[in-house]
Amino acid sequence: MKIIYIKYILSFSLAFFVSISAASQNIPFESTYTPMSHSSVLLKNANVFDGDGNKFLNTDIILQDGKIVAIGKDLPSSSDLEVVDATDKWVTPGIIDIHSHMGVYPAPSVTSSSDGNESTSPVTADVWAEHSIWVQDPQFALALKGGVTSFHILPGSANLIGGRGVTAKNVQRNTINSMKFPGAPHSLKMACGENPKRVYGNRGKAPKTRMGNAAGYRKSWIEASGYLSKLDEYEKKSEDVKEMGYKPQRDLELETLAGVLRGDILVHNHCYRAEEMAMMIDIANEFDYKITAFHHAVEAYKIADLLADNNICAALWADHWGFKHEAYDMVQSNVAIVDQARNGTGCAIVHSDSDIGIQHLNQEASKALAAGVRAGFDITQARAMKWITSNPARAAGIYDVTGSIKVGKNADVVLWSENPFSVYSLAEKVYIDGALAFDRESGLEPASDFDIGILNPSKNRIDE
Amino acid sequence: MNISKFLKIYVVFCLILFNQTAYANEVLITNAKIYDGQSDNPYFGNILIKNGKILSISDDISNAERIIDADGRIVTPGFIASDTEIGVIEIGSLSVTRDDSPKIYNIGFSIFDAFNPNSTLIPWNRANGITSALSLPKNSLSPIGGLGSFFDLNSDLNISGKKDIVMIGKVGGSSSKSRAETFALMEDILDLAFSIDSKVIKSDTEIISFMNDMPLVNHLNLKVRDIKALYKLANNRLPLIIESNRASDILKLIKLKKKYNLNLIIMGAQEATLVSTQIAESRIPLIIDPMNNIPNSFDELASNINASARLEQAGISLMFNAPRDHNYHLIRQGAGVAVANGMSYGGAIKALTSNFSEAFGISSKGVLKKGASADLVIWSSDPLEPSSIPEKVFINGVDTSLITRSLRLQDRYIQNLDKPNTYR
Numbered sequence: 037m038k039i040i041y042i043k044y045i046l047s048f049s050l051a052f053f054v055s056i057s058a059a060s061q062n063i064p065f066e067s068t069y070t071p072m073s074h075s076s077v078l079l080k081n082a083n084v085f086d087g088d089g090n091k092f093l094n095t096d097i098i099l100q101d102g103k104i105v106a107i108g109k110d111l112p113s114s115s116d117l118e119v120v121d122a123t124d125k126w127v128t129p130g131i132i133d134i135h136s137h138m139g140v141y142p143a144p145s146v147t148s149s150s151d152g153n154e155s156t157s158p159v160t161a162d163v164w165a166e167h168s169i170w171v172q173d174p175q176f177a178l179a180l181k182g183g184v185t186s187f188h189i190l191p192g193s194a195n196l197i198g199g200r201g202v203t204a205k206n207v208q209r210n211t212i213n214s215m216k217f218p219g220a221p222h223s224l225k226m227a228c229g230e231n232p233k234r235v236y237g238n239r240g241k242a243p244k245t246r247m248g249n250a251a252g253y254r255k256s257w258i259e260a261s262g263y264l265s266k267l268d269e270y271e272k273k274s275e276d277v278k279e280m281g282y283k284p285q286r287d288l289e290l291e292t293l294a295g296v297l298r299g300d301i302l303v304h305n306h307c308y309r310a311e312e313m314a315m316m317i318d319i320a321n322e323f324d325y326k327i328t329a330f331h332h333a334v335e336a337y338k339i340a341d342l343l344a345d346n347n348i349c350a351a352l353w354a355d356h357w358g359f360k361h362e363a364y365d366m367v368q369s370n371v372a373i374v375d376q377a378r379n380g381t382g383c384a385i386v387h388s389d390s391d392i393g394i395q396h397l398n399q400e401a402s403k404a405l406a407a408g409v410r411a412g413f414d415i416t417q418a419r420a421m422k423w424i425t426s427n428p429a430r431a432a433g434i435y436d437v438t439g440s441i442k443v444g445k446n447a448d449v450v451l452w453s454e455n456p457f458s459v460y461s462l463a464e465k466v467y468i469d470g471a472l473a474f475d476r477e478s479g480l481e482p483a484s485d486f487d488i489g490i491l492n493p494s495k496n497r498i499d500e
Numbered sequence: 501m502n503i504s505k506f507l508k509i510y511v512v513f514c515l516i517l518f519n520q521t522a523y524a525n526e527v528l529i530t531n532a533k534i535y536d537g538q539s540d541n542p543y544f545g546n547i548l549i550k551n552g553k554i555l556s557i558s559d560d561i562s563n564a565e566r567i568i569d570a571d572g573r574i575v576t577p578g579f580i581a582s583d584t585e586i587g588v589i590e591i592g593s594l595s596v597t598r599d600d601s602p603k604i605y606n607i608g609f610s611i612f613d614a615f616n617p618n619s620t621l622i623p624w625n626r627a628n629g630i631t632s633a634l635s636l637p638k639n640s641l642s643p644i645g646g647l648g649s650f651f652d653l654n655s656d657l658n659i660s661g662k663k664d665i666v667m668i669g670k671v672g673g674s675s676s677k678s679r680a681e682t683f684a685l686m687e688d689i690l691d692l693a694f695s696i697d698s699k700v701i702k703s704d705t706e707i708i709s710f711m712n713d714m715p716l717v718n719h720l721n722l723k724v725r726d727i728k729a730l731y732k733l734a735n736n737r738l739p740l741i742i743e744s745n746r747a748s749d750i751l752k753l754i755k756l757k758k759k760y761n762l763n764l765i766i767m768g769a770q771e772a773t774l775v776s777t778q779i780a781e782s783r784i785p786l787i788i789d790p791m792n793n794i795p796n797s798f799d800e801l802a803s804n805i806n807a808s809a810r811l812e813q814a815g816i817s818l819m820f821n822a823p824r825d826h827n828y829h830l831i832r833q834g835a836g837v838a839v840a841n842g843m844s845y846g847g848a849i850k851a852l853t854s855n856f857s858e859a860f861g862i863s864s865k866g867v868l869k870k871g872a873s874a875d876l877v878i879w880s881s882d883p884l885e886p887s888s889i890p891e892k893v894f895i896n897g898v899d900t901s902l903i904t905r906s907l908r909l910q911d912r913y914i915q916n917l918d919k920p921n922t923y924r
Contacts, residue, residue: 143794143795143796144795144796144797144798144800144801145796145797146797146798174795175794178793178794178805181805230593337909337910337913338913338921340913355829356826356827357826357906358590358591358592358620358621358825358826359591359592359593359825359826360591360592360593360594361591361593361594364591365909366906367906367907367909367910367913368906368910369910369914373910373913373914391794391796392791392792392793392794392823395791395793395805396791396833396837399833399836399837399886402885402886402887403833403886403887405887406886406887406888406889410889411910411914412914457887458885459833459836459837459839459840459884459885459886460836460839460840460885461840462840462841490801491774491801491802497795497801497802498793498802498803498804
């Protein structure tokens with residue numbers, strides 16, 4: 037009895053010690069993001085696409101304490117609110133790009149900072165894109181002027197499993213952690229098709245074929261499943277048994293893959309061809325993980341129902357094609373067909389994968405919408421706005437806090453000079469967590485260290 | 501009249517008739533809001549097309565075999581893509597479908613004979629309102645070299661276009677050599693070009709003896725074709741497109757233009773805004789991508805989204821390009837972006853039409869006027885809105901098909917879904 041008692045005390049204190057040490061053990065690379073100082077703003081009489089599929093005309097929106105606090109007609113103003121006349125202008129949620137390589141393939145494009153592909157082995161689940169980001173990339177500020185408030189930065193597509201992606205707020209800071217979107221889940225980049233088999237096949241290594249690709253993914257998941265079982269077994273053991281046994285050795289690669297199998301890490305899968313996407317769905321089912329989105333997916337329209345049935349988003353271009361064989365079957369209504377699959381339950385995203393495209397995602401959505409309408413689909417602009425706001429927010433796992441104009445959400449908001457589906461529309465004001473990050477009227481805009489004094493010592497790079 | 505004579509006349513008569521059915525189609529486009537490629541502002545009018553040409557633009561509604569009511573829609577000249585590889589690349593990453601790079605010839609390498617009128621890029625670009633394109637070679641072996649040709653995008657196996665209307669070149673930052681050497685080589689090549697006598701060019705034997713023991717010829721491994729191309733460059737003032745971005749490089753090119761009286765066009769020109777006065781004074785047209793504001797190299801630090809507007813204000817003639825491979829349709833979205841960022845609408849239309857024909861001396865293209873080639877587009881709405889689409893595209897007076905492989909694929913997956921897709 038006594039002994040047991042002591043044992044209990046011991047194990048309790050050990051458990052306490054363990055939990056203390058776990059809590060005090062530094063979890064690396066946590067977000068340290070804090071918003072810039074925000075103002076309280078009343079956007080007066082705006083036309084609104086809320087990002088959830090609705091359009092409100094002549095509506096007021098109040099941004100306060102970094103959040104959207106009110107939406108409605110003729111909201112009362114107060115002395116602490118800065119009133120912005122938005123008459124004849126449009127308000128949308130901040131644009132979100134689900135596929136960006138900013139920072140990992142920064143401008144200028146030079147070998148010394150092209151850090152997006154760890155193309156030294158076909159499976160590099162251990163690498164994290166965030167560890168490659170050059171925070172002084174001048175592209176961030178350019179994207180901001182296009183209304184982009186958040187983006188998901190991925191490793192490239194040279195590898196079958198390329199590593200972890202990261203979601204960031206579009207605020208240029210001196211550390212990556214302070215740009216990371218608080219609470220956003222990690223992601224895993226996977227790639228189908230031509231790229232991995234070309235990169236490794238050309239070196240006489242596996243994979244050299246698409247069947248080699250498939251074998252590569254499956255081998256990795258078998259290994260990851262084994263690792264996860266060991267972890268689970270260990271976790272299930274009582275504390276005193278844990279004390280005596282060894283915790284499975286940490287393995288960066290398998291930790292990432294196990295994170296996917298546990299549902300903590302979202303899979304973003306570069307994949308063009310229909311049959312390859314279908315095959316990847318089989319592999320996901322075989323190993324019981326979920327694919328969040330197929331990226332590029334030029335042939336998504338061929339299997340749009342299958343994607344809707346599996347609750348998988350497709351992140352697409354409006355009309356980029358022909359640069360590779362697997363990008364040859366482009367149709368401009370791809371986005372619309374995915375959107376309309378299974379009675380409109382499909383999840384379509386317009387993405388950029390481009391330093392220029394990210395600045396014009398509203399125009400890309402406009403092209404995709406026009407093609408959809410021409411193809412006979414009844415899709416509104418309000419619905420199409422989801423393609424660049426709430427749908428990418430869902431795919432990045434941040435929809436509960438951003439991606440639509442909704443009371444309580446982060447005040448990530450863009451004021452457009454005119455309807456954002458027009459090429460002539462310009463982002464006039466961009467708010468991130470209620471802080472004015474870009475203001476066309478006053479000339480407020482960020483400049484990275486790279487932009488300072490580089491052409492003319494007394495000016496910024498693109499000063500006139 | 502004997503029978504053989506009768507047959508001859510009959511055959512000639514049939515040939516004439518055949519020609520006429522091909523070309524005599526008379527089309528009147530009424531109620532068009534016309535941007536003619538020359539005036540800054542649009543006007544309403546009726547366009548009469550006959551024999552592949554514009555017969556008249558007037559207020560009168562004459563009679564015609566066929567009348568199309570544009571109902572106030574915008575009509576523009578067919579857009580001209582000024583920097584493409586249309587017809588010489590089918591799929592970017594597949595080298596077997598690429599005919600843009602030489603292996604033996606150098607300065608005289610012409611891509612003309614590689615042009616494939618059946619390329620899927622042709623209907624695709626036509627359906628986006630591009631009626632002709634300048635296709636350029638790539639990867640020349642010397643800093644000046646390679647001949648580009650002009651093509652109508654009418655999918656006709658009897659290629660209509662103009663062969664070897666331009667020579668190209670390139671200077672700028674490179675991982676393998678100094679741009680100082682590139683400029684020196686350019687001057688050496690131009691000196692050589694201007695030293696070729698008209699007597700020499702008359703026979704290959706003369707050319708070969710002219711080339712004999714010339715160090716530059718040996719160094720660049722030049723062939724007879726290359727010398728002939730250089731002679732054309734010097735003697736015919738063949739337009740010369742040099743791809744270049746850095747402000748200091750552009751100034752050096754302006755000096756070269758003056759020294760050799762070149763018919764120079766600068767492409768890329770990402771830092772042109774820094775030297776816009778000098779470019780305007782030297783009357784050098786530019787080919788720029790209005791959407792490219794990325795400082796993609798240390799030669800392109802001044803890249804700016806408002807470059808088109810600023811260069812227009814400086815009085816420079818602009819043409820628009822887009823990233824190569826398959827994205828040439830983006831030139832009109834780019835033109836829209838240019839307008840959104842301060843360029844005039846009329847100026848943006850000219851940058852897609854008549855500025856090209858002026859720079860390259862193809863006066864029948866890129867304009868809507870009496871006698872011009874009937875290359876025109878009736879637009880669903882504002883052509884600079886990328887959501888718009890051509891409703892009719894005429895090339896050389898022919899109402900062309902706007903069906904693309906892309907459209908066929910789309911329809912296969914949204915129509916007749918009761919049948920298996922391979923039987924749709």
